[in-house]
Amino acid sequence: MRKYSLLVTLLFISVFANAQEKKWTLQECINYALEHNISIKQSELDVEGAEIEKRGAIGNLLPNIQASASNSWNTGLTQNVTTGILENQTTRNFSAGATASYTIFDGLRNIRQLQQAKISKLAAQYSLQKMKDDIILYVVDAYLKVLSNKQDLDVIKSQNEITKEQLDRTKDLVEAGSLPKGDLLEIKATNADERQRIIVAENNIKISLVNLAQTLLIKDYKTFDIVNRDYEIFGTDVLDHSVxxxxxKAKENRSEIKVAEANKKLAEKNVEISRGAYLPTLGAFINYNTRESGSNGIEYIETPPSQETTQIGYVESTGEAVVTQSQPQSVTRIVGPRPFVEQLWRNDGISYGFQLSVPIFNGFSIRNQVNRNKVEVRRAEYQLEQAELDLESNVYQAYLDAKGSYEAYEAAKVAAEAQELAYSYANERFDVGLTNAFDFSQSKIKYENSQREAVRAKYDYIFKLKVLELYFGVPVPDLKF
Known part of the structure; x- marks a missing residue:
């Protein structure tokens, strides 16, 4: 039993430790954001609502079938349907019916409403895709900022390790009288300054991790972390194309243009639908109904004709008698209600026909609605034009940003290499006492700053390059990091 308890405890600790040590990759962050982001969920609801509207438009093209039934009791002074006398009584009546109607022609409005619903669904899908692209960019930007801050911290820490070595060596040289004490104080000041920058860099990492977690809607900020990975630069071919x-390519592929185009088509379809109200509406219907009553009925009974004859006159010329045979007599009597099913088939009936409605004058409401929809068409055209202008501006800005960040990255690499050589030279001179600690510290700071700037420029270029690739039409799953 003890072994079993120990095994369970160890297993729980292992699972808990793995959960605490989980580090998120960029793809995991993107997938999680696409699944949990509230804005994306709202856009998905828009697509679902558009699909419902589409099914409703399809339903408008189908026949409308309705059935009804009622069973009522009337109590009080009412006319007896059998005798025609007012009596205090309780009567029960049942009726049922079914009606089928179908719109044959309504100015093509139903067909155009279905076309409109299809366009509306496409617009919702385009909006959803744009929302996903935007969220992915937010996640990538926040993720790369965390990596940049982490590598910035690594640079400062690595430089601080060198400073500590220099501090120990300088202590020995000062104690041996080879260097003045001022050099030792300068190195100590450099070490203290680097320690302060390490704290700031660690804080920047925490802040960027919180920002990424908030973008992902993750509330466990304390344990949230990402995989440490040095991303390379891929896909620079896009810069070989002209702006x-x-x-x-962006006008062909970007969702914001497709949304604006769909909105324009929706506005045009509204004009067609409103114009359909000028035309007549023709419908067909068929109705079946029956009824049953719990009241008594009247039964007519005919008596058989008698064999007796009655003289009704005579022939004047001959004096012959004219006689007639008695006719059958009809006798009525009150009987109970017929069986329920028998009454239903005896009392049923069918009605059918067509219904035509022709608009003649309606206070210019149809004309005003058509004109209002025409105004919305022009508004949608302006919005499409503005969307194209905004896209051109954004692409041009992204192109210049990518070009500029590439040049800045190349310059930062060259500067970092130059500062590395300068630092190595300064380090050699300091070791042999040909330069003082202040000059050495300044060279070291410049080298550290050049490394940090190279890291920042690299991730800035990666992000801006990916933005440009999206505008060029590269699908998000095909973006390389």
């Missing part, structure tokens, strides 16, 4: 090629 106008990228703009044209």
């Amino acid at each position: 106008y090629e990228i703009i044209n």
